[in-house]
Amino acid sequence: MLHKKAKRTTGNESKQLLNPVYSRIPLDRPIPRNEMPEEEMLPQTAYQIVSDELILDGNARQNLATFVTNWMEPEARQLMADTFDKNMIDKDEYPQTAELERRCVNILANLWHAKDEKETIGCSTIGSSEACMLAGMALKWKWRERQRAAGKSIERPNLVMGINIQICWEKFCRYWDVEPRLVPMEPGRYHLTAEEAVKLCDENTIGVVAIMGSTMDGSYEPIEAISQALDRLQSERGLDIPLHVDAASGGLVAPFIQPDIVWDFRLPRVKSINTSGHKYGLVYPGVGWVVWHNHSDLPQELIFSVNYLGGQTPTFALNFSRPGSQIVAQYYNFVRLGKEGYRRIQQACQDTARYLSGEIARLGPFQLLSDGSDLPVFAFTLKEKTNFTVFDLSQRLRDRGWIVPAYTYPKNLEDLAVMRIVVKDGFSQDMANLLLNDLKRHLNYYAAHPESKHDGGTPGFSHGASHEEKSVNKGK
Ligand SMILES: *Cc1c(COP(=O)(O)O)cnc(C)c1O
Numbered sequence: 001m002l003h004k005k006a007k008r009t010t011g012n013e014s015k016q017l018l019n020p021v022y023s024r025i026p027l028d029r030p031i032p033r034n035e036m037p038e039e040e041m042l043p044q045t046a047y048q049i050v051s052d053e054l055i056l057d058g059n060a061r062q063n064l065a066t067f068v069t070n071w072m073e074p075e076a077r078q079l080m081a082d083t084f085d086k087n088m089i090d091k092d093e094y095p096q097t098a099e100l101e102r103r104c105v106n107i108l109a110n111l112w113h114a115k116d117e118k119e120t121i122g123c124s125t126i127g128s129s130e131a132c133m134l135a136g137m138a139l140k141w142k143w144r145e146r147q148r149a150a151g152k153s154i155e156r157p158n159l160v161m162g163i164n165i166q167i168c169w170e171k172f173c174r175y176w177d178v179e180p181r182l183v184p185m186e187p188g189r190y191h192l193t194a195e196e197a198v199k200l201c202d203e204n205t206i207g208v209v210a211i212m213g214s215t216m217d218g219s220y221e222p223i224e225a226i227s228q229a230l231d232r233l234q235s236e237r238g239l240d241i242p243l244h245v246d247a248a249s250g251g252l253v254a255p256f257i258q259p260d261i262v263w264d265f266r267l268p269r270v271k272s273i274n275t276s277g278h279k280y281g282l283v284y285p286g287v288g289w290v291v292w293h294n295h296s297d298l299p300q301e302l303i304f305s306v307n308y309l310g311g312q313t314p315t316f317a318l319n320f321s322r323p324g325s326q327i328v329a330q331y332y333n334f335v336r337l338g339k340e341g342y343r344r345i346q347q348a349c350q351d352t353a354r355y356l357s358g359e360i361a362r363l364g365p366f367q368l369l370s371d372g373s374d375l376p377v378f379a380f381t382l383k384e385k386t387n388f389t390v391f392d393l394s395q396r397l398r399d400r401g402w403i404v405p406a407y408t409y410p411k412n413l414e415d416l417a418v419m420r421i422v423v424k425d426g427f428s429q430d431m432a433n434l435l436l437n438d439l440k441r442h443l444n445y446y447a448a449h450p451e452s453k454h455d456g457g458t459p460g461f462s463h464g465a466s467h468e469e470k471s472v473n474k475g476k
Pocket residue numbers: 067126127128129130132166168211213214215246247248249276287288476
């Protein structure tokens with residue numbers, strides 16, 4: 001047993017300190033994995049053990065699957081390290097962190113064209129998932145108020161959205177007992193449209209969720225058209241259905257590089273918006289935001305007041321304690337970059353995304369589903385049957401550390417298998433060229449080995465992807 005042997009040999013602690021790290025106990029034997037060791041070890045030794053094990057992880061900077069920030073400035077890292085020890089929920093003890101959170105909400109409300117920031121209400125969350133839960137609850141509670149006032153049933157609420165929604169909305173529906181009404185995809189239509197959304201609405205619809213930046217391909221849903229269609233629905237059938245915009249990514253892209261797209265509080269039907277501070281808000285995980293245009297859009301009964309932190313603290317959240325550092329880092333980015341800095345960064349990402357998608361289209365076997373002109377994100381598939389699949393290619397790209405996910409689309413396009421690249425701050429055009437060279441190398445390999453049996457059996461558009469093939473390195 002490890003601890004017995006350790007006992008026998010750790011007679012001289014100072015000698016342990018002197019030993020070169022890899023000849024120290026317990027690095028000279030297996031480390032217990034699922035039980036705590038009986039005794040302490042030196043911090044430097046423990047550091048080595050844990051950091052060595054993490055070598056096996058993918059390299060975050062080469063992770064083109066995730067939407068989440070993987071590079072920040074040294075000053076931001078410093079600020080975050082300085083504030084790890086502050087619990088953001090202790091608003092009475094850390095009033096300045098609370099003040100920065102409040103300012104961030106107002107900055108977002110202004111960015112999203114709220115009429116009057118004093119009328120808006122919002123909060124930080126651990127990410128867009130929690131923000132969507134809160135926004136969904138507000139929709140459900142408001143719907144119940146409306147139904148009760150009209151003497152109608154509150155038995156069967158539903159939520160209308162495209163099948164391309166992020167998984168958090170399916171979670172919301174299951175956890176809060178709401179029927180998800182998902183508009184399927186069709187060839188050439190990869191997200192929600194106004195016409196399809198309205199078809200699924202009825203008096204039990206708590207709201208419509210539209211996405212600024214589909215996770216599947218980075219495309220923006222036509223929010224203004226959806227809003228107008230819902231206006232018509234109201235004038236024709238009396239159904240007043242609120243719109244929530246899931247702007248997890250687009251909420252901090254569109255205001256800077258596509259200011260003319262009308263998708264936010266300029267549309268009175270948009271009651272609430274969420275975004276992920278840790279996506280194009282450029283903060284390390286986990287921070288998200290949700291903002292309601294008017295106090296009246298957030299039912300009072302969902303807000304709790306706690307007094308045991310000193311003072312009276314209103315709280316609307318699923319969890320309680322959370323580091324203050326992400327909020328501090330968000331505020332740092334807002335003041336450090338300003339609108340011009342954000343514009344420059346998102347434009348650089350978009351330029352790289354469009355350059356890379358263009359080059360990939362030129363390679364021959366690929367067809368783009370999107371080109372990075374909405375979010376700096378694009379998806380592509382194989383044009384025709386080849387001797388490799390997107391799943392094979394995704395695996396092969398791992399040979400130099402590139403993480404590019406491959407996955408199949410949802411209903412009614414289950415036969416469509418794609419790869420997707422998310423361009424983020426820190427992925428330069430130079431790195432894009434390194435990736436392109438690797439892509440070319442793999443294509444040359446497949447061309448030189450036409451007989452090579454790939455592991456799967458599914459090119460971009462064919463039938464029967466096996467279970468494991470449904471998603472490789474998908475990330476989110
Ligand atoms: C990433 C994403 C989410 C979930 O966001 P987290 O911040 O990871 O919780 C929700 N919706 C969309 C559209 C997303 O892209």
